[in-house]
Amino acid sequence: MTEPRDPPLPVVRWWLRPALAFGLWLVAFTLVIVAQREVGIARDETVYMGQGTRYARWWLDLAGGTDGMATEKSITAHFGGRGLTDNNREHPPLMKTLFGLSEIVLHDKLGVASEVTAYRAPTAAMFALLVVVVFLWAGEVWGTAAGVIAALLTLCLPRAFFHGGLACFDAPIATLWTATVWAYWRGLRSRGWAIAAGVLWGCALATKHNALLVPFAVAPHFVWVVTRRHLATTPGTGVARVARALGRGFRDGWLLVVAMGVLGPLVLVALWPWLWFDTAAHLRDWLRFHLDHVHYNFEYLGENLNAPPFPWHVALVTTVLTVPAATLAAAVAGTGAWLRRAAAGLVPQQDSAPGLLLVLSAAVAMGPFFLGSTPIFGAEKHWAAAIPPLCVAAAVGVVWAARGAAAAVAGRWSLLPERWARRIEPAAVVLCGLLVVGAAAIETAHAQPRALTHYNAIAGGAPGGADLGMNRQFWGESARGVLSLLRTRAPRPGAPPRLVYSHDASPAWGIYIRDRLLPGTLPDAGREELGVARSQLALVVHELHFNRHDYMIWTAYGTVQPVFVLRVDGVPVVSGYERPGSEQ
Numbered sequence: 181m182t183e184p185r186d187p188p189l190p191v192v193r194w195w196l197r198p199a200l201a202f203g204l205w206l207v208a209f210t211l212v213i214v215a216q217r218e219v220g221i222a223r224d225e226t227v228y229m230g231q232g233t234r235y236a237r238w239w240l241d242l243a244g245g246t247d248g249m250a251t252e253k254s255i256t257a258h259f260g261g262r263g264l265t266d267n268n269r270e271h272p273p274l275m276k277t278l279f280g281l282s283e284i285v286l287h288d289k290l291g292v293a294s295e296v297t298a299y300r301a302p303t304a305a306m307f308a309l310l311v312v313v314v315f316l317w318a319g320e321v322w323g324t325a326a327g328v329i330a331a332l333l334t335l336c337l338p339r340a341f342f343h344g345g346l347a348c349f350d351a352p353i354a355t356l357w358t359a360t361v362w363a364y365w366r367g368l369r370s371r372g373w374a375i376a377a378g379v380l381w382g383c384a385l386a387t388k389h390n391a392l393l394v395p396f397a398v399a400p401h402f403v404w405v406v407t408r409r410h411l412a413t414t415p416g417t418g419v420a421r422v423a424r425a426l427g428r429g430f431r432d433g434w435l436l437v438v439a440m441g442v443l444g445p446l447v448l449v450a451l452w453p454w455l456w457f458d459t460a461a462h463l464r465d466w467l468r469f470h471l472d473h474v475h476y477n478f479e480y481l482g483e484n485l486n487a488p489p490f491p492w493h494v495a496l497v498t499t500v501l502t503v504p505a506a507t508l509a510a511a512v513a514g515t516g517a518w519l520r521r522a523a524a525g526l527v528p529q530q531d532s533a534p535g536l537l538l539v540l541s542a543a544v545a546m547g548p549f550f551l552g553s554t555p556i557f558g559a560e561k562h563w564a565a566a567i568p569p570l571c572v573a574a575a576v577g578v579v580w581a582a583r584g585a586a587a588a589v590a591g592r593w594s595l596l597p598e599r600w601a602r603r604i605e606p607a608a609v610v611l612c613g614l615l616v617v618g619a620a621a622i623e624t625a626h627a628q629p630r631a632l633t634h635y636n637a638i639a640g641g642a643p644g645g646a647d648l649g650m651n652r653q654f655w656g657e658s659a660r661g662v663l664s665l666l667r668t669r670a671p672r673p674g675a676p677p678r679l680v681y682s683h684d685a686s687p688a689w690g691i692y693i694r695d696r697l698l699p700g701t702l703p704d705a706g707r708e709e710l711g712v713a714r715s716q717l718a719l720v721v722h723e724l725h726f727n728r729h730d731y732m733i734w735t736a737y738g739t740v741q742p743v744f745v746l747r748v749d750g751v752p753v754v755s756g757y758e759r760p761g762s763e764q
Contacts, residue, residue, distance in 0.1 A: 197319065200328065201312045208308035208335050208344075216300050216345030218629035220660025221688035225347045228276050229283070229299045231268040232347070234258050236280025238453070252457050259454040260462070269462075270469040271349065274386035274451050278302035279347045294695060299347040307344030310355035310568065311335050317362045318572045321534045322579065325606075329613045330575035333507050334568055336620035339560045342631035346657075349388040354564035356384035357394060361541045364398045367436045368405060368532055378439030382447020389470045390545070390565065395440070397544040401537045406433055409531065476557035477725035482649025484724045489552035495566075498559050499546075501639040501650065503567065506619035507574045508638070514577025538569035559651060574616065582612040630658050633748040642749040649724075656684030656721050658753045661746045663697045665756060669717060669743075669763075670699045678762070679705035681718035683729055712736045716762040720755045733757050 238258040242249040260269045268276070279299045287298035314334045319327020335341065344351040360380040367374030384391035406429020407422060414425040430437065449455045455462050477486045480494060500508065518535050521527050527535060545566035548554040556562070586605035627634035632653040635645030646652055659682065671678050682689045682704050689704040705715035709732060712718060718733045720726060734740045742755040 197316070197324065200324070201315060204315055204328075204331050204335075205308045205312045208311040209304050211335070212304040212307055212341065212344045213297065213301065215341070215628050216304065217294075217297065218660070219342065219345055220629075220657035220685065221296060221691055222346055222348065222655035222657045223684070223687045224655065225299070226687040226691065227268055228271075228279060228347050228349075229296075232276035232278070232280030232299065233283060234267070234280070235273050235277040236284055239277060239281075240284075250453075250456075255453045255456060259452070264465060264469050269454055270466065272386045272388065272448070272452055272466075273454075274383060275302060275306075275347075275349050275352050277451075296347075296691065296695065300345055303347060303351050304344055306352040306355045307340070310351070310358060313355065313359050313362055314568050314571060317358075317365075317534075318575055321528050322572075322576055325609050325613070326572075326575040326579045329578050329617060330568075330572045332613075332617045333510075333571040333574050333620055336617060336624045337503060337507075337567060337571070338624045338627035338631045338634045339502050340564060340567060341624050342628065343561050343564065348561075350558070350561035350564050353384060353388040353390050354568065356380060356387055357391060357541070357545065357565035358568050360384050360391070360394055361397060361537060364402075364436065364440065365532060365534060365537055367439070368402075368433065371435055374433075374436040374439045375443065377436065378443030379447055381440055381444035382451070385444060385448040386451040389466070390562075393544050393548070396547075397537070397540040398440070401533060401540055402433065402436070403429075404536065405531070405533055406430065473555050475555050476654075477723070478557045478559070478654070479649060479651040479724040480556070485556065486725070490549075490554075490556050492550050492552055494556050494559075495546045495549035495563050498650075499563075499567070499570075501635050501645065501648075502560055503570065503636065504620040504623045505637040506616045507571065508636075510574035510577040510581075510616050511570045512577070513581055514573035514575065516577075517580040518573065518576055538572055542566040542569040557654065559654075578612050578616050579609055582608040585612070630661065630748050630753060632658070633751060633753055642751045646751045651723065652748075652751060653721065653723060653753060656686075656688065658746065659683070659685030659688075659719055659721060660692075660697075662719065662744065662754050662756055663692060665744045665746075666698060666702060666717065669702075669758060671701050675701075677701045677703055678716040679703060679711075679714050681705045681711045681715040681733070683719045684721040684723075684726070685719065708732075709736075716759045718757040718759075720757075722752050722754065730755075 235258060238249060238254070248254050257267075259267055259273065261267055264270055279302055282301045283295060283298040285298075286293040286301060287295050293301065311331045311334050315327040315331035317327075318330040340351065340354070360377055363373050363377035363380050367377045381391065381394055384394065403426060407426045409432075410425040410428040411422065414421050414428065416424060449459065475486050475488065477484055479485070480491065481497070518527065522530065522535065543566075546563040549556060549563060554562075560567075583605055586608040589604055589608070623634075623636065624631075630653070632651075632655075633642050633645070635642055635648075635650060639645045639648060639650070642652070666680065669678065678701065680689075680702050685692075686704055686707065689698075692698045693700050693703070702717070705711040705718075712732045713736055718737070720729045720733065737757055737759045739757070739760055741757075743758045744756045745752050746754040
């Protein structure tokens with residue numbers, strides 16, 4: 181069977197693409213907002229929520245004309261301090277500020293969302309925007325069908341969907357990274373998009389330090405594209421000819437270089453008041469914190485890793501074991517099809533090399549984790565920006581396979597009426613898309629709300645991941661799943677409180693009580709041995725390095741028998757204990 185050629189892209193009505201983009205955004209946002217209601221509060225969220233409110237109120241006071249807000253004293257009190265972690269100054273403020281503004285508007289002012297949902301809404305909006313960006317970019321290059329499939333596969337990533345519902349930075353940086361790279365690509369031909377690329381990169385920098393890597397993806401692509409664009413018309417030979425072609429390319433693309441090199445950092449400074457004074461020193465402190473970041477415990481292939489060197493293959497293996505298997509298979513097919521077509525000169529918009537840019541973007545986002553020294557404690561969330569290109573490749577693979585199947589059917593059934601023959605290919609694309617997206621959607625739905633325990637069919641699901649010794653969770657968010665069981669052990673009215681050793685959920689305990697997920701008669705008992713000794717109820721959030729907490733409880737309580745265990749497909753996630761003789 182000969183490889184099917186792409187037919188000319190159909191003329192799409194002007195309103196269809198914006199309508200599809202809005203529909204995709206709305207569906208993604210709604211699904212994430214609904215799903216996050218059952219997701220527990222992660223440790224990091226408690227910090228970002230509190231600081232976000234402080235940041236947002238500072239901006240509102242500044243906009244309202246309150247005296248003294250723009251002074252060094254006021255900015256330091258809200259955004260900085262002497263310590264490297266004072267007021268969470270180790271992380272840029274953009275998303276935290278949006279968290280705070282959202283909570284003030286949606287919860288405090290309008291009362292249309294709970295406190296936690298209001299804090300998380302900006303991340304859900306950002307994740308939905310990522311779905312739209314993938315749709316627009318893939319649709320522009322590979323056609324509307326590929327764009328829709330790529331967008332839906334991005335939405336149906338179990339771990340990414342989970343992170344899209346947290347008041348954290350991982351989904352937003354994946355969005356702003358991808359949006360920056362897309363705007364850069366469009367900026368190769370458009371001055372407006374060149375400026376947008378600079379602004380978006382500044383927003384990415386103001387979201388998370390990962391954005392500092394973006395130039396390592398776009399710079400080699402820029403050199404490659406502008407050099408090839410002028411090489412044919414540049415006289416001379418050898419290295420001198422290439423250098424002259426590159427120089428001509430830089431003259432053509434100067435605005436893009438300036439926008440990203442100058443406008444991006446200016447946007448970062450504008451959005452981060454802590455950088456309005458002592459800028460160089462504060463930037464140095466920010467970068468130093470992450471270059472010397474602490475290495476938290478993390479289980480990988482049966483080992484508890486908390487110090488480098490880490491295995492070079494952590495990112496690859498974790499991705500292969502967590503991305504839906506159908507998506508991975510389609511991505512392999514899509515990558516193969518793209519390479520073959522690129523060699524044959526059949527790749528759309530080959531002069532601007534969109535496929536190369538996606539490969540570079542993914543490689544740079546994941547690259548630091550091959551060094552063996554980069555912290556791995558967050559697993560896939562740390563290289564989240566590497567996954568959208570994989571979904572685009574999968575969409576290309578789906579469309580390519582569907583067209584190949586349609587061509588085979590059309591060749592075998594050549595006597596079909598013409599009106600039926602024309603419908604074979606669209607029907608094949610829809611069918612193949614439904615099969616791959618449907619498989620990923622089922623996997624994503626099944627993984628929620630404890631998607632950090634999710635592993636795909638290649639791993640053997642959550643039990644297979646546990647058997648392989650892969651990390652089953654972090655952040656303590658899974659304790660949300662046992663709150664209803666704890667409520668059944670609350671003291672009777674008038675009885676004294678029963679203290680709970682809440683373990684890794686301790687930072688969120690007060691929020692659970694404030695949100696009435698727990699009664700106030702089940703307060704936190706405190707940390708470590710003292711907390712266990714004071715408690716009548718105790719939780720253990722299961723991770724390899726937390727085994728000692730089981731032993732602490734067994735010793736203090738005189739029993740090894742939990743009263744309840746939260747499981748995901750049979751895998752223990754949280755165990756609950758009750759001190760014998762303390763029952764009410």
